[in-house]
Amino acid sequence: MALDHLLPLEMLQAGEWADVEDVSGEPEWVGRMAELGVRSGCRLQVLQPGSPCLLQVGGCRLCLRGACLMQILVRPVTAAAAW
Amino acid sequence: MPPPHRPTAALVGNPNTGKTTLFNALSGLRQRVGNYPGVTVETKKGQMTCGGRVFDVIDLPGTYSLAPRSPDEMVAVDVVLGCQKEEVRPDVVVSIVDASNLDRNLYLTTQALELGLPVVVALNMVDVAESQGIHIDAGRLSRQLGVPVVPIQANKGKGLDVLRAAIACAALDRTPAKGPSFPEAFEREVGALRETVGADTPNFLVRRLLLDVGGYTEKRLVDRLGPGGAETLKAARGRMAAAGCPTPGVEARTRYSWIREATAGCVQRPAKRFVTWTDRIDKVLTHKLWGTLVFLALMFVVFQSIFTWAKPLMDGIDYGKDVLADWLRDLMPAGPLTSLLLDGVLKGVGSVLVFLPQILILFGFIAILEDCGYMARAAFLMDKLMSRCGLSGKSFIPMLSSVACAVPGIMAARVIENRRDRLATILTAPLMSCSARLPVYVLLIGAFMSPPRFSWWVSGLTMFLMYSIGLVVAPIVALTLKRTLLRGETPAFVMEMPLYKIPSVRTVLRRMYDSGMAFVVRAGTLILASMVLVWALLYFPRAEGPNGQLYDVHLAHLEDELKDLQKQKEAAGDGAPSELTDAIEAKEKEANAVQGEWQRQSLLGRAGLAIEPAVRPLGWDWKIGVAALASFPAREVVVGTLGVIYNEGKVKSDDVMEAENVGETRLARAMQDAKWEGTDRPVFTTPTALSLMVFFALCCQCASTLAVIRRETLSWGWPAFTFVYMTVLAYIGALAVYQIGRLFL
Known part of the structure; x- marks a missing residue:
């Protein structure tokens, strides 16, 4: 499976891991995501997809909703390599 | 020194x-x-x-x-x-x-x-x-x-x-700490900006001014940059972007790479992430089906306990108030001071304190659920539903709490950070049918919507419809507000789910104490003031009745005589002559008639007569108008006011609530028998009863709610807005129900 392509976060399935490549959009939103730990280079796992979705980012668990989910581009990683 | x-x-x-x-x-x-x-x-x-x-x-x-x-x-x-x-x-x-x-x-x-x-x-x-x-x-x-x-x-x-x-x-x-070093291009712009805004602005704020596009610092400081301040800022950010450090990316990049260096070699992580208790519990509690079922069961337990546990406490407060009132009545001479103290102050304080048990219990539950980490899960589960009406998952608990009482509901809206969402929740929460509306529904449904007038199932259905009004209208109003007055970008909803932990007793008690005090001290003063106002409007002018005696003095005499008669009856025991019972009844009637007459010529009574043309289209006569008018400070007084107006003495909400057949109570009978003045057309038809109930369902008749809105929004504008929109909505709703109902019923 090719894992080197970029996807919007919304396309990930439950349980999948990914590295965040880019967070774009309103500066306020990008800043807020950075404060919460979602920034380029961080690794996350989708616990529940959909809207709102549930993510595991580092040591914390976030609930997210909104069109901005499309603006988080991620690069999927295999579960074996994750963490 | x-x-x-x-x-x-x-x-x-x-x-x-x-x-x-x-x-x-x-x-x-x-x-x-x-x-x-x-x-x-x-x-x-x-x-x-x-x-x-x-x-x-x-x-x-x-x-x-x-x-x-x-x-x-x-x-x-x-x-x-x-x-x-x-x-x-x-x-x-x-x-x-x-x-x-x-x-x-x-x-x-x-x-x-x-x-x-x-x-x-x-x-x-x-x-x-x-x-x-x-x-x-x-x-x-x-x-x-x-x-x-x-x-x-x-x-x-x-x-x-x-x-x-x-x-x-x-x-x-006192050595100041040193943070990460930002790129040269950024520091250069900070230096230049600092010269423009003046040296008295802290360096920290100048950095924020540059970094936070559209942030609050910008709003506060942009004037200091002189004319064209916004352009100056934009140009500075443009130069930073050209130098390879665009906002807001530069901040996250600089800070996180500094953090990576500062923590290098300090943190040992396991090769594989441990499965924690939080993970296991969340598997169930955030599950779409199981999580929702647990949530519903939990909410049922919470609200059931609010009703069951608060009831004895509320009865106790009520009883204490009555005992105190009786004691004071015996002690003091009849007159304006006694009346102010008993009917104004004591009734006012009592009506504030009676809500306290519900508030304390609800906030106890909220504190427990929040402190153990469950509240964020509940908000997650409810987010989908709430986002349809322009709100977020965090609005759910405040809305649901308002079914018990809007006051703690509005206070619970503090957890919503987004200002527009929070306002929309606060402004629509009072539409939910709170427990104070229940006595009105019970009385009117019992008297006019039950057998023999209608089949057995109509009363339950009407009650259900009354509760649905709030559930349907509140989301519509919220959506309208979010599309008009509170319009703005739908903000991205993001919320952290904390780890589960055992709630701390101290935090929970503290929260209960704080919310209780906030309610009693701040909202309490306003309720008290408005209760005193209604008392005054019902008391003055202190006129003389037809027998040349002042109404209150006359009434006090009658009550003394009534007490003597009752004592005689008690002394006589089972062998009391039937004349004595009749005399007591006659005396009660006389007292009620005097009370009613006094009421009619009071300022509030006159106001009721004056507004009759306005309430006529709703199918109401002036008496109903007075009852509605008098219940603006607190809607729970309406049953009592109706009792006074229909010469049935002091009817208490509890008597109605506890009667096995509400339609058979004296107040219900008196209302069923009421006629339009000078005719034998009954006042209360089915459309009239329905229009009155709809009015109460939608109207903002609660000074405590308005006081709490004022306290939470820190403006008089929002409570005024709530009052106006709800009253207008109630009038239109009642008008529509009466006018349409008249065609069919």
């Missing part, structure tokens, strides 16, 4: 890092809450002793960053910069971080390092981190961060002595 300067330490940290627990552990019981004008967030202040010196400790609102986006978020920044009036600038900043989520938590710490103050890092929940296999070398971290790092367990009180010593040491030393 001037008082010695008392050093101050400010606590900053992310939400759910145990900051408040640490504050409580450091400062003990002596705390006071600080409110600042124009914002709803509170800071807490306490004192601690370390090394024989007394320190002030300030607990700032939990935040993810010191980049303010609203006046509420600005409070923390203003306090630590010393820009908040009435507060001295802290000498030390204590940054509390969650050891199990170090990188993210240190983001805020890096901002604290730039404040120009000494910083102490309190590394909390080291035990939780250990249990997840995360080990942190605090000594090394301290060397690499350049500030003291103290591992603690705030909930178990471990490491606090070392922390106190570190704070005392930092306060003496």
